[in-house]
């Protein structure tokens with residue numbers, strides 16, 4: 189197999205064109221097989237993008253998330269950064285029995301049984317935001333769907349599930365956005381890291397206060413359940429609260445924004461959904477396959493191993509392009525076609541293996557309810573202007589999506 193400099197692939201992926209539209213690059217990667225080897229001095233040992241290979245790496249116990257042991261090999265300076273520490277104390281960078289235990293606690297709260305009981309609340313919240321869209325855009329004025337709806341619904345829903353009082357929620361979107369900078373691939377500026385640290389500290393101290401309040405006086409919410417849960421150390425609990433709020437926020441917002449944009453640019457699909465809103469689940473799955481909110485994951489090998497014939501030495505990382513796997517022509521017929529009637533739509537938008545998204549059921553239900561109600565509420569909904577994409581590669585979506593709510 190030939191060796192390509194990852195700096196070339198990554199430069200292209202993270203450059204202006206790649207951020208705007210990485211899919212042509214993914215198509216070229218598929219021409220090279222399921223994985224490409226990178227040079228020994230490169231940041232990653234390989235890029236993995238084939239559907240089967242991505243599934244294998246994500247489930248393979250030889251590959252770990254970038255845990256404290258991995259980070260310490262580079263330098264222990266990360267420990268001075270509250271934002272990085274928060275991520276490291278959370279399920280995202282945990283493994284083994286401890287991960288399984290923490291996930292069990294959160295899994296109960298976000299499993300499909302519990303989520304189905306949340307549907308009336310999600311519907312109520314959705315309809316309230318649709319009322320606001322109707323009022324603001326009623327006279328024909330363009331309304332920004334991202335700030336007025338897509339970012340608010342997940343924040344309302346996760347806030348309600350966790351038990352964050354409504355009056356406290358206003359400060360969350362900005363802090364979450366600032367914290368998210370540490371998830372991005374590539375260099376962060378020192379200023380961004382400092383801002384993320386401050387956001388992590390503020391969110392942590394907010395949740396510490398809420399946890400103490402619920403310990404004194406429990407309510408019917410997740411914070412009260414967590415406050416009473418045995419065996420989870422306080423820093424771990426707090427880190428997971430911060431991270432769960434973040435993880436459920438921009439991802440779901442981007443599912444809604446990417447989904448609405450796809451519908452408005454595929455009029456046949458939009459008409460079909462309007463005619464049969466009960467098909468919304470299949471639309472959500474196709475949005476998640478076709479233009480997922482999260483594009484990649486990174487893992488490192490704890491032993492010398494290989495992926496699809498590419499050697500990965502112990503201690504080296506692989507860049508796993510889950511969004512590219514979703515467009516693998518070996519797995520999906522006509523992968524670049526948006527087709528909500530697709531059968532057997534097994535995508536990796538929620539990852540796989542021990543770190544499979546804790547909030548997948550919740551994200552799916554929010555997407556289904558919001559998209560179905562949106563298109564039926566506004567029979568002539570249309571784009572008011574070309575959308576403004578975010579510059580993030582990790583969490584892809586739109587910063588602005590102006591629509592006419594009519």
Ligand code: HEM
Pocket residue numbers: 279280281291298431432433435436437439440443480481482485486536537538539540542543544545546547548550551552
């Ligand atoms: C459409 C919406 C969503 C998408 C596309 C999404 C995507 C993902 C992905 C790809 C991962 C795995 C990352 C990896 O393998 O390294 C993940 C993990 C996670 N997600 Fe989601 N997510 C969504 C909604 C949510 C919601 C609503 C919540 C909150 C309840 C949530 C909580 C989490 C948590 C806690 C993890 C970490 C799990 C672990 O590492 O064990 N997500 N999500």
